[in-house]
Amino acid sequence: MPRALIERAIEAAGWAPSPHGRQPWRFSIVESIERRSALADAMAVSWREQLALDGQDAETIELRLRKSRERMLDASLLIIPCLYLDELDRYPDPERQEAERLMAIQSFGAAIQNLLLSLQASGLDAGWMCAPLFCPDLVREELGLAEGLIPHAMIPVGYAAKEPVRRPRRTLDQLIVDWS
Numbered sequence: 001m002p003r004a005l006i007e008r009a010i011e012a013a014g015w016a017p018s019p020h021g022r023q024p025w026r027f028s029i030v031e032s033i034e035r036r037s038a039l040a041d042a043m044a045v046s047w048r049e050q051l052a053l054d055g056q057d058a059e060t061i062e063l064r065l066r067k068s069r070e071r072m073l074d075a076s077l078l079i080i081p082c083l084y085l086d087e088l089d090r091y092p093d094p095e096r097q098e099a100e101r102l103m104a105i106q107s108f109g110a111a112i113q114n115l116l117l118s119l120q121a122s123g124l125d126a127g128w129m130c131a132p133l134f135c136p137d138l139v140r141e142e143l144g145l146a147e148g149l150i151p152h153a154m155i156p157v158g159y160a161a162k163e164p165v166r167r168p169r170r171t172l173d174q175l176i177v178d179w180s
């Protein structure tokens, strides 16, 4: 996997708009197969518990864990986008503080979309896995990330084996609810 393509994608992510230009995102790249395997093992412990809580049977749980692990190990590398809130503005009232946090998350999504578009333009394929959102402390600890970083997603990157099946999109008249 050419390093320059990943760097270009991270740079593209960095061009996303953000509240007060604070750029509330950082990225950890997990390339070595040993680290990816260790991360999959660590997350499996948490996910197994959560799926059991949902009442899923043991066979389904193990199948889902195996597929998730395969996605992590079959890719060339993983990008872990982390939300970074420490440099946001501080407000005395919880409403504005929450709006500030939401703006950061909105811009974080825009950054990830830039990342995905850049990867695609480079001829690579990527997915969006939400697993770290459900066990951010565990992922931070496993990857040795700094305290303020909140792992929010996992982007496996590689070369697509085949064209994916895409869900149909809503039509324009469903998307535009008013134009007056």
Ligand SMILES: Cc1cc2nc3c(=O)[nH]c(=O)nc-3n(C[C@H](O)[C@H](O)[C@H](O)COP(=O)(O)O)c2cc1C
Pocket: 127, 128, 129, 130, 131, 165, 166, 167, 168
């Ligand atoms: C915030 C977010 C979280 C997602 N989490 C997952 C995930 O955990 N596993 C997964 O397979 N896809 C995940 N996806 C990807 C979508 O399920 C879907 O694959 C993506 O929208 C592309 O497919 P589409 O073109 O059919 O919409 C996530 C997407 C987003 C935006």
